[in-house]
Amino acid sequence: xxxxxxxxxxxxxxxxxxxxxxxxxxxxxxxxxxxxxxxxxxxxxxxxxxxxxxxxxxxxxxxxxxxxxxxxxxxxxxxxxxxxxxxxxxxxxxxxxxxxxxxxxxxxxxxxxxxxxxxxxxxxxxxxxxxxxxxxxxxxxxxxxxxxxxxxxxxxxxxxxxxxxxxxxxxxxxx
Numbered sequence: 001x002x003x004x005x006x007x008x009x010x011x012x013x014x015x016x017x018x019x020x021x022x023x024x025x026x027x028x029x030x031x032x033x034x035x036x037x038x039x040x041x042x043x044x045x046x047x048x049x050x051x052x053x054x055x056x057x058x059x060x061x062x063x064x065x066x067x068x069x070x071x072x073x074x075x076x077x078x079x080x081x082x083x084x085x086x087x088x089x090x091x092x093x094x095x096x097x098x099x100x101x102x103x104x105x106x107x108x109x110x111x112x113x114x115x116x117x118x119x120x121x122x123x124x125x126x127x128x129x130x131x132x133x134x135x136x137x138x139x140x141x142x143x144x145x146x147x148x149x150x151x152x153x154x155x156x157x158x159x160x161x162x163x164x165x166x167x168x169x170x171x172x173x174x175x
Contacts, residue, residue: 005017006020052068071094081093100134149165
């Protein structure tokens with residue numbers, strides 16, 4: 001069985017290599033990570049159809065893997081899923097239905113302990129706002145602002161910034 005190692009950098013010192021436990025499933029990282037409260041989180045594939053949330057606690061140097069909730073339709077695909085910080089917690093943001101229904105689904109990891117409890121929040125645009133996302137532009141979720149608004153960035157050179165506020169379910173367009 002192959003061995004896996006993680007390099008642990010240390011400030012003002014030479015880093016060290018730490019052996020990953022042999023029962024830890026090999027994976028392929030698929031998204032850029034988020035560091036939240038000293039823990040680095042990222043999505044990873046464990047096979048062709050299933051992805052997991054991997055977390056690395058910087059203080060304890062512990063590496064853990066957690067199952068992530070599937071979409072309501074049972075789809076295990078992570079297409080149009082971003083990993084963001086939302087309300088100080090790691091969150092999966094599913095924008096799969098942004099263009100057709102004006103809907104974003106957030107799965108928030110409420111308890112990162114042993115139980116790994118996820119909550120679900122749905123953000124739906126008002127009908128008069130749908131034209132903002134039903135264009136031939138693909139939007140990437142770029143994270144959240146300090147006030148908790150989601151930042152959507154279009155994949156084009158010149159663009160306006162859109163903020164989506166969960167508490168009000170509205171989009172703010174700023175040029």
